Each structure stands twice: as C-alpha cells, then as structure tokens.
Amino acid sequence: MSLKALSRLVFLPLLAGALLAACQPAGPAAEAVWPHDVSDLAADPAVRYGRLENGLRYAILANETPPNVASVRMVFNMGSLGEADDQRGVAHFIEHMAFNGSTNVAEGEMIPLLERHGLQFGPDTNAFTGYDTVGYQLDLPEADAESIDTALFIMRETATELVFDPEAIDRERGVILSEERFRNTAIRRWSTALQYFQLPGTLTPERDPIGTVEILETVQRDRFVDYYENFYVPQRGMVVVVGSIDPDAIEAKIHDVFGDWQAPEDARPDPDLGDVLEARPFSVGYFNDPEVFTIFTVNAIRPHQHEADTGESRFRDNLASFGDAILSRRLRTIVNSGVSPLLQAAASHSTSYELADEAGVLAVATPDRWAEAVTVIEQELRRATEYGFTQAELDEQLANFRTSLQNSADQAGTRDSAQLSDAIWSSWRGGQVFTTPASGLARFDASADRITLEAVNTAWAAQWTGAAPLLFLATSEMIADPGATIGAVWEASAAQPVDPPEDSGAQSFAYTDFGPAGTVAERTEVEDLGLVRLQFGNGVAVTLKQTDFEDQIVRVRVQFGRGELEPRAVPAVDILASSVFTASGLGAHSADDLSRVLAGRSVGISFGVGDDSFTFSANTTPADFEVQMDVFAAFMTDPGWREEGLAQYRGQAPEIRRNLYSSPTGILQADVARMLRSGDQRYGYPDEEEVAGVDLAAIQAFLDPALETAPIEITIVGDISEEAVIAAVGATFGALPERAASWPDYAEARDIRFPEATGEPVILRHNGPDYQAMANVYWPTFDDSVPRRSRALALLRAVFDLKLTERLREAEGFTYSAFNSSTTSDVYPDYGYLWVGVDVRLENVDATYAAIDELAAALAAGEITEDEILRARRPLLEQIEDAFENNGAWLNWLSQSWSKPERLDRIRALATDYAEIPREELVEMAAEYLQPETSWRVTILPRATE
Structure with missing residues (x-):
C-alpha cells in the first residue's frame, strides 16, 4: 500500500478479506460432474x-x-x-x-x-x-x-x-x-x-x-x-x-x-460440519481487542437450502442483490455527510459453505459512538424492510448493473488468462456455471420487465423475515455487561418510529460546457513506440497510445503542478488533500450526488498527490470517455470544497492510525517512511496534531495555484481513436484558459536526506501480539538519473531476494517471507536505498541481522553465480515482455513524458539494459553499497515487551 493510499484507506475491503473464507457459496451438486450438468444455463462453449x-x-x-x-x-x-x-x-x-x-x-x-x-x-x-x-x-x-x-x-x-x-x-x-x-x-x-x-x-x-x-x-x-x-x-x-x-x-x-493416477476406493468423505439452528433467538455477541476497528454486524442466518445454479435462481439472487445495493447506497449517503458515527457500511447476502444462508449489514464506526452507529443501522434496516425502496434508487442500481454487464460483454475478448483460469475453477467450487459475459447481458435484458420495485422489495425483505437478528459488536472500548448493553441500544432504537424514504428523483450532470473547444496546435508521431503527441493551443499536452490489449477499455491520467513539492502552509496538508479533494465534491454536486448523477456511466474519480505532480486517474470506456473528461475538467475548474470531505477524513484518521500501529508493517508505513527521509513531514502518516492543524482553507491554498494555471499533461492508453481523443479533450481541457508555459521547479523542496547510519538499530514499538517483531536494514544508494544503474540495482535486489529466501526461509525457517525492494528517486537528487525487512520472532532478531549481514557481505565479495543471475534475470525479462502488451505499464511509462522526454528513451532501453547487465557490474555495486557501516537499521518490537 502506498503512503498516499493510506489517506484513502477504506475498511470494508480489509474486513471482506477476513470474512472471505467464512462466506463461501454453496458447493457443487453432489452427483453432478459439472454445475452445467444440472442447469438450464449454457456453459461457455469455448x-x-x-x-x-x-x-x-x-x-x-x-x-x-x-x-x-x-x-x-x-x-x-x-x-x-x-x-x-x-x-x-x-x-x-x-x-x-x-x-x-x-x-x-x-x-x-x-x-x-x-x-x-x-x-x-x-x-x-x-x-x-x-x-x-x-x-x-x-x-x-x-x-x-x-x-x-x-x-x-x-x-x-x-x-x-x-x-x-x-x-x-x-x-x-x-x-x-x-x-x-x-x-x-x-x-x-x-x-x-x-x-x-x-x-x-x-x-x-x-x-x-x-x-x-x-x-x-x-x-x-x-x-x-x-x-x-x-x-x-x-x-x-x-x-x-x-x-x-x-x-x-x-x-x-x-x-x-x-491418467494412471489411481483413485482410492475408501478415501475419506466430506466431514460433518454440524447444523445451524433453525430458529435461533435474538442474540448479542461482543469482542474486545485494543487494536480492532469498531465493527458492528447484524445478520439473519438460517440453515442453507441448496439450489442448483439456473437462470431463475440467478434472477432471484439479483433481485435481492439490488436491495443490498440500495441499502448500501443509503448507508454511504449517511457516511458521506461527514457527521455520522459510521465510517463505512454495506449490506450483503451470502452462503457459508453448505451450512448457512446469511443476510447481513456490516458497519465500521468511531469507537466512542458505537451506540449511535447501532441505532443508525437498526433504523435504516427497519426503514428498508418496512417501506422498501424507491423507483429512483432502483433505477440507479439497474443502470450501474447493466453497464457492468455491457462492459463485461464488450471486454470479454481480451480477458486475462490468469483471471480466467481462476474464474473457471472458482465456478466449479461454487457450484456455478461458467457462462459467457454476453449471455449474462442477454438474460438481464430478457428479464428486465420482471425487475420491478415490488419484486425487489419482496425478494430483499424475504432474507430478513423469519430469522431473529444476531448482533455482534467488536470494539477497542470496554463495555460493561455487553450483551445487555448492546441489546438495550438495539431495542431502544427499535421502539422509535422511522419515516419512509423520499424519492429524490433524477438529476443531470451540470458540467458539459467549458467554452469553445480548443484546437490542436501541434501534432507529432513517435513511430517506434506507436505514440501520437498532441498539444492544444492553450498548452495542454496529450500523449496517446492506441492499443488493442484491452477491448473497450481506456486508461487516462491527468497530471499538473508539482505535487509534494508545492509550497504548503501547514504540515500534512498534502496527505489530507489526497483524500479530501474529491470527497468534497463539485460546486454543483456533492460527492454523494455524483454517484447518482453518473449512474450507469463507466467513469472514475481518483485523485492523488504524487512526489512531483497532482494526478487524476481513471479507467473508462470509449463510449464514456467524453463524460470522463467532463468529470476531470469539472474538478479542475469547480471543486466543491465542502467540509464533509474533511470531516470524513478526521473521523477515519484515528482508526487508520490504530490499524497501522497494530503491526510491524504498519509501523513501517506510519513512522519509518518519514524517518527514512530524516523526518520529512510529507511522508509517513500524520499524527493527531497534524491532522487537527489542517483545515479546508489550507487544502484549498495548497491546490488552487496548480488547479488554476499549472501546465496540464494528459496520458491516454487503450482502445480509442485519435479523433475521439481530440474531440473530448478539445471540448474540456482544450477549452480552458491558456495554461502557464512553465511551472516552478521548487528546488528547495527537493532536498531529502537519508538518515545517518546507525551503530545499533533504532527501536520502535507496535501494539500487536507480543511475539511479532521485525528486523529492517536500509542501505543508501543513488537516485534514478542513470536508468541503467537503477536497473542494475533492481537486478541485484532480485539476486539478493533469492539468497534471502534460501537462507532465512528455507535454511533457517526464520520467516514466512523476507521483504526486499530497491528505491531510486527521479525527484529527489542523490536519494535512493535498498531495503531488507524480515518478520521474525523476538528471539531471532539478532540472528536475522547477522544472516542479512552475511548475505550482503557474500554479495559484496562476489558470491553471485550465473545460475542465480539467470533465476533473477529471466523473470524480470519475462515481466518486461508482458508489460509491453499491458496498458497499465504503458500508462506508467508514458506519464509526464512531455515534461520528462527522456522517459521515451528509457522505454526503448528497458529490455536491453536488463539483458546486458553482467555479473561483474552486480558485484561492483554490491561491494560499493552493501556495507554495514553505511546502513540504517530499525527493529520493531511489541510494546508489551517494553
């Protein structure tokens, strides 16, 4: 996870990963070889x-x-x-x-x-x-x-x-x-x-x-x-x-x-998993852990009823899924208000193996407002079961669902082989027929008239009737008599009446006219790389690579300004800006409204503060490319600057911080990232005082100059024509007032220093289990000004990785996986490092450092075999070969290639450099940089042993 991504951390994906094993679909029919043997659904004939x-x-x-x-x-x-x-x-x-x-x-x-x-x-x-x-x-x-x-x-x-x-x-x-x-x-x-x-x-x-x-x-x-x-x-x-x-x-x-594998006749059958109670009464559970998020779940659980995967069963399941999506949408609106006790919440339904059918709502809340969160969930769940949903809400979800089906059908021809192989076996294990995306779209269209508001309300409510709610609260807060206390909050809420939902009606996107369309002032082609380079009259620069790697997918990146290098009035304003800017919406639409306005559109709204640029990015389709550019241009010209975006971040920050400080790897992101840059406050995760010191005015002052006048560079890769790009960019970014011809370099902001070498490791503490520790060694290296040198370091790292695995995992059994990476900066002169980090038991910390030093010394002494270089180099070369057929790789390579034209030559030399780096070069580099007296070390230990 990147440091900036921490500011946009969402909780539900973390929780979904933990719950994945407990929420698997039903297994395949006992007697059928394949799910399609007992279904009216046609398997993919390919x-x-x-x-x-x-x-x-x-x-x-x-x-x-x-x-x-x-x-x-x-x-x-x-x-x-x-x-x-x-x-x-x-x-x-x-x-x-x-x-x-x-x-x-x-x-x-x-x-x-x-x-x-x-x-x-x-x-x-x-x-x-x-x-x-x-x-x-x-x-x-x-x-x-x-x-x-x-x-x-x-x-x-x-x-x-x-x-x-x-x-x-x-x-x-x-x-x-x-x-x-x-x-x-x-x-x-x-x-x-x-x-x-x-x-x-x-x-x-x-x-x-x-x-x-x-x-x-x-x-x-x-x-x-x-x-x-x-x-x-x-x-x-x-x-x-x-x-x-x-x-x-x-x-x-x-x-x-x-074929000659013999099947035993007496192999053990499936185990008896036990039984789920048919009519379990209202129950309350509680889990206390100092490091856990405050998570509230309410479920209706009943014994599983097996049903073959058919067209009709999928239709009924979709009806319930629409209800889940609408309730989740309502809860997201509450979260987006910025004043809610909820940090995130969503509804879903699933099957746990062959045991239980479950409907549920999962919510993450601020710890001191858990009772308010329980009340919100109870009332929104009851509002949905008593009054159902509105036509406008259903229309929004239908538009999104159909667009997803259409995109899947349009993009089916270039699906990734690894993803397809996993989808095929997963379908078998889940008792699902592996069908074509086109057939899914056809079934939806054929049954569209049956997807009525009444049908959705009935199907969704049926999941919650006939089973008493099961409440479970996990929190870092100590609650006296938790069962009675939590149950009393739920019952008190249930005694309050709820009003029916209001039908908000349809809205339209307000940003479709940015003035007279701009025209292309300069066009060049880079034939060997397959690029078209455009510059509009107002200075906006575009790099286009049209590809057929992904059917009907277009990847876009808009960059402007200097990102982290820009002047700021207060610390951490850059970190908060990454999250708060888009969460504050547009002048005419809140962030919450945008989801409704753009329903059924394949557009994204991602914003980040990078080392040397501000960046919008998204994946879209050729059909929605123009709308995507409208959205980006709207954020460029009329950001909303609403307080709810900042309020959401301030509510999430303590929980993000709690998660980071609960493990050694979290400490790396929260504290070590800053320490590696001698305390530079642009990195790491901000403390409470820093977050409190950032207001919306500071964020606006940080971003406004670049939004208003900085040069704009747009990189587009994918399945789209030059004509479509010119039309959409010309009508949006090309229509803006003339941009500045250049932008300050902010040389004074490029001074980042690696910390002084440590005689003894720095000691940091985490709040997790008392047997988790981590040993980390960082060697200072160099910047990215010489690409060949950076690539040699990457190859050396790969050789080092082989040795770490063989020694620390296979021979010593110290660790599940040693972390190993190299960083060379193209923003901060003379800054770079090679890192080894190892998760170990406390008693193995010293031995781990000794082993790392031995391996580094062996590399510096020339103990690198040709076989090791082959095993390190060939995967890298194979990855590069694959990357040349990958839109995401091209987007990364080409980004900022107007302001940094040398990036085009870097692409040309990529494979050759890695293929030609000799053993002697790796040995010389290891001898120069892998020296213990230059390294900076940090040991991360449990606070419980302090």
Whole structure:
C-alpha cells in the first residue's frame, strides 16, 4: 500500500478479506460432474471440459491475453475442514511441503526449476489453502511445450509424489509459524470470534486454515500422510489450463500425466460440519481487542437450502442483490455527510459453505459512538424492510448493473488468462456455471420487465423475515455487561418510529460546457513506440497510445503542478488533500450526488498527490470517455470544497492510525517512511496534531495555484481513436484558459536526506501480539538519473531476494517471507536505498541481522553465480515482455513524458539494459553499497515487551 493510499484507506475491503473464507457459496451438486450438468444455463462453449476415468476433472481454454503465456491450476475440493483435531493446520502445511521435495524433485530444487523457466516465486508460483479448497497456481511466461510439460509434471508431483521428509517438515515449521504470526491481526481475531458467534456448534470456527500453534509445533509425518492420502485424490481434483495453447494437445498431455493416477476406493468423505439452528433467538455477541476497528454486524442466518445454479435462481439472487445495493447506497449517503458515527457500511447476502444462508449489514464506526452507529443501522434496516425502496434508487442500481454487464460483454475478448483460469475453477467450487459475459447481458435484458420495485422489495425483505437478528459488536472500548448493553441500544432504537424514504428523483450532470473547444496546435508521431503527441493551443499536452490489449477499455491520467513539492502552509496538508479533494465534491454536486448523477456511466474519480505532480486517474470506456473528461475538467475548474470531505477524513484518521500501529508493517508505513527521509513531514502518516492543524482553507491554498494555471499533461492508453481523443479533450481541457508555459521547479523542496547510519538499530514499538517483531536494514544508494544503474540495482535486489529466501526461509525457517525492494528517486537528487525487512520472532532478531549481514557481505565479495543471475534475470525479462502488451505499464511509462522526454528513451532501453547487465557490474555495486557501516537499521518490537 502506498503512503498516499493510506489517506484513502477504506475498511470494508480489509474486513471482506477476513470474512472471505467464512462466506463461501454453496458447493457443487453432489452427483453432478459439472454445475452445467444440472442447469438450464449454457456453459461457455469455448471451454473444453472433461473427466478422466479416475475422476479427475479438467478444463481447457485457448486465450491470447497476454499472448504466448499460459496459466495452470490444480485445485482440490477440500481444505482445512477435512482436518482432524490433531491435524489443525496440516492442510496448509502440506501446501508448503509441496515445494519441499517429491519423488522426482529433490528438496530445494522446485523453485529454482521454475525460476529458470522465468517464473518468480510468489507472483507466478503460488498456492493457497481455504476451508474447503486447496489450490496450486503456475503462471507460465512462455506457453511453449517444455514449460507446459514442466508445469503439469510439477502438478502431478504435488498430487501424488510428496515425500514429507521429517527433517524437511521440521525445517518448515518456523516458516509456517512465521506465517501464523504475520497473519495474527486484530481483524483475523475478530473474524474468528464472529464465526464462533454466528455458527456455534459447527466445525468451521474450529478450522482456521492456519491451524493452531500447538499442532504446528508438534504434528508429525503420519498426520500429513493421513490427510494427503485421503484428500489429494483424483475424484476431488481439477486441473485448468488457459492461454496460448492447443486444446487438443493439452488434453492429451493431461491424459498422459494424470491418467494412471489411481483413485482410492475408501478415501475419506466430506466431514460433518454440524447444523445451524433453525430458529435461533435474538442474540448479542461482543469482542474486545485494543487494536480492532469498531465493527458492528447484524445478520439473519438460517440453515442453507441448496439450489442448483439456473437462470431463475440467478434472477432471484439479483433481485435481492439490488436491495443490498440500495441499502448500501443509503448507508454511504449517511457516511458521506461527514457527521455520522459510521465510517463505512454495506449490506450483503451470502452462503457459508453448505451450512448457512446469511443476510447481513456490516458497519465500521468511531469507537466512542458505537451506540449511535447501532441505532443508525437498526433504523435504516427497519426503514428498508418496512417501506422498501424507491423507483429512483432502483433505477440507479439497474443502470450501474447493466453497464457492468455491457462492459463485461464488450471486454470479454481480451480477458486475462490468469483471471480466467481462476474464474473457471472458482465456478466449479461454487457450484456455478461458467457462462459467457454476453449471455449474462442477454438474460438481464430478457428479464428486465420482471425487475420491478415490488419484486425487489419482496425478494430483499424475504432474507430478513423469519430469522431473529444476531448482533455482534467488536470494539477497542470496554463495555460493561455487553450483551445487555448492546441489546438495550438495539431495542431502544427499535421502539422509535422511522419515516419512509423520499424519492429524490433524477438529476443531470451540470458540467458539459467549458467554452469553445480548443484546437490542436501541434501534432507529432513517435513511430517506434506507436505514440501520437498532441498539444492544444492553450498548452495542454496529450500523449496517446492506441492499443488493442484491452477491448473497450481506456486508461487516462491527468497530471499538473508539482505535487509534494508545492509550497504548503501547514504540515500534512498534502496527505489530507489526497483524500479530501474529491470527497468534497463539485460546486454543483456533492460527492454523494455524483454517484447518482453518473449512474450507469463507466467513469472514475481518483485523485492523488504524487512526489512531483497532482494526478487524476481513471479507467473508462470509449463510449464514456467524453463524460470522463467532463468529470476531470469539472474538478479542475469547480471543486466543491465542502467540509464533509474533511470531516470524513478526521473521523477515519484515528482508526487508520490504530490499524497501522497494530503491526510491524504498519509501523513501517506510519513512522519509518518519514524517518527514512530524516523526518520529512510529507511522508509517513500524520499524527493527531497534524491532522487537527489542517483545515479546508489550507487544502484549498495548497491546490488552487496548480488547479488554476499549472501546465496540464494528459496520458491516454487503450482502445480509442485519435479523433475521439481530440474531440473530448478539445471540448474540456482544450477549452480552458491558456495554461502557464512553465511551472516552478521548487528546488528547495527537493532536498531529502537519508538518515545517518546507525551503530545499533533504532527501536520502535507496535501494539500487536507480543511475539511479532521485525528486523529492517536500509542501505543508501543513488537516485534514478542513470536508468541503467537503477536497473542494475533492481537486478541485484532480485539476486539478493533469492539468497534471502534460501537462507532465512528455507535454511533457517526464520520467516514466512523476507521483504526486499530497491528505491531510486527521479525527484529527489542523490536519494535512493535498498531495503531488507524480515518478520521474525523476538528471539531471532539478532540472528536475522547477522544472516542479512552475511548475505550482503557474500554479495559484496562476489558470491553471485550465473545460475542465480539467470533465476533473477529471466523473470524480470519475462515481466518486461508482458508489460509491453499491458496498458497499465504503458500508462506508467508514458506519464509526464512531455515534461520528462527522456522517459521515451528509457522505454526503448528497458529490455536491453536488463539483458546486458553482467555479473561483474552486480558485484561492483554490491561491494560499493552493501556495507554495514553505511546502513540504517530499525527493529520493531511489541510494546508489551517494553
């Protein structure tokens, strides 16, 4: 997460990730091979489905985005729910052991084997364990026969040939325990407590995939083998291959590789998960943790009723989803007021495995106003169930839903192979038919006349009737007699009458005329890069790269001013501006109103304060490109400067800060980012005094000069014609008064210094669990003025990363993952660094520093092999090759290329530089910069041990 993104942190995605495992859809029909076998929905005809005699399922899809790559997946329909009490954590542990030796691949050889094929451990080579699924993922940068053969070979080794060497198990324990330690957050603890409350007496709360420390420390080989032989069986498995492949050839390979896999006749069946109470009474739960957000949930939960995935079941589910969306929209309006106790809130419905059907509202509130938040949720939920929704509210959601379907259909031809492979197996695991986007749009249009307000009201209310509400409050506040206290707040609110909602009616966007359209004064082409460069008469500059990488998608970035370098009256005004500016809306529309006004439009409104520019950015479609430019130009010329945007930020800031200080990695973002720049207040996260010191006038004074007159540079990449760009930009930014020909460089603001080297590490404290610690080493390097040098540092970092993984993870078992990055600034002269950060136990901090120093010294002494360089370089080259077919990469490369024309040459030399960097250059760089006496070190320890 970027430092600026912290100022726009939203809570619901964090909570959704924690709840994901607890809110899975129903599994596939017990007797059906595929969900489409028992459905009237047509499966995507481009996908080839099959099943071997041993029961193994497979799906194959030819796809050319990106070109010449392939994604291979193998999943099993069982996860941690299959564990016995003395196996808790084994399913996930086995996932790790898959990389630690099999019959035909020695321990320590699998990852290097894949790296030599251009796969990077983590991004391209990964695995996951959930409650009811284990999966293995390989994204091949080359879809040649050798790479695919290797991928299928490794999947077969994983499925049947793992050896579970006891010594390897013992070596991996530290890694597993490190992962448990790293994931032990307040949100995870809340999620577990919530499951115990919502699904009491069932197996799910007892089977967190990470397991228990006691079992992880002691479990022996026989318990691994027991799970492996019972659940890694072909009848539970599925193999998916998507990419630049010949389906006939892939099908034959799958038969050859997996055909002799014997299916055991007595493999263990699915476990008994228990039962959900049919008529559970009104209940209240409470969870207290000093570091948790204040989270209130209310749910209606009933035993799950299985239903096949059909056209009619999807229609009914969509009706309820429209109700969820409308209630969520109402709650967002309350949040946007800036005076609400709510920080975020949303309604949803889901199925937890085969156990429970749930309707729910989840809200995040300020801690001292939790009772007000409970009251707001109770009354808005009751308002919806008693009075339903309005036609205007439904029309807004219908417009958004249809636009989403239309975009999916229009963009289907260039879907990413990795995403498609995951969607195919996920559909099988969720009991869903993998259909085409076009068919989804056709079904919606055919049933549009049935989506009435009455139908939506009825379907949505049905989720909440017949089941008593279950309330659960998590907070850092201590509440005496919480069950009675929380219940009393709910009941007191329920005794108050609520009024029906008001129909707000339709609104139209007020910004469509910015004056006479500007004309292009200068046009040039950069043929080798496929660019068109335009400059309008008022000075607005445009770089356009028209591509066919993504059908019907256009990526836009508008940059102006100097961002962080701009003068400011008070500290932290830049950090708050990133969040407050768009949240304050426009002169004619509040931020809340904009969502209604722009319903059904594919537009975005993202604003950020970068190191040396202010930036608007969005993804849109060719059809809505003109509206997107209208929106950007409106914010440029008539920002709303409403207080509610600042009020929202001030309400969120303490909770963001609480989250940051609850873990070592949060401390990195909150404090270390500033310390690495010798206390520069433009970085890190602002403290309470700094936030309180920023008012709307300060934000306006910070942004106004650049908004009014700074040069504007627009970068556009995607599926759009030059004519459409000229028309839309000419009518908006081209119509503005003449912009300044140049802008101050603010040289005095470019002075950032790396901190003085430390003899002993600086000690910082976090508020999380007492066994979480982190050791960090930063070596000062150089700026980005010489691209080749920056790329050599990136390659050195990649070699260092290999050594860190082999030493700290594989050999020592100190950590789940060592963090490693290099930074070279193109804004601050002479500023850059290489960083290694390691999450470890307290007792391993000193040994970790010693190991890092040994590895750095070895690099500086020339201990870099050609094989290590190959394994580091090839994934980088493969990533670069893919990036040349990626709109997002081009947008980043081309941004500010008018003010920094050297960026075009950087693109041209990118692949060559990485390909040509010799070993000797890496050794010289390591010897010069990886010296312990120049490093700055910070150890992050738990406050509980202070």
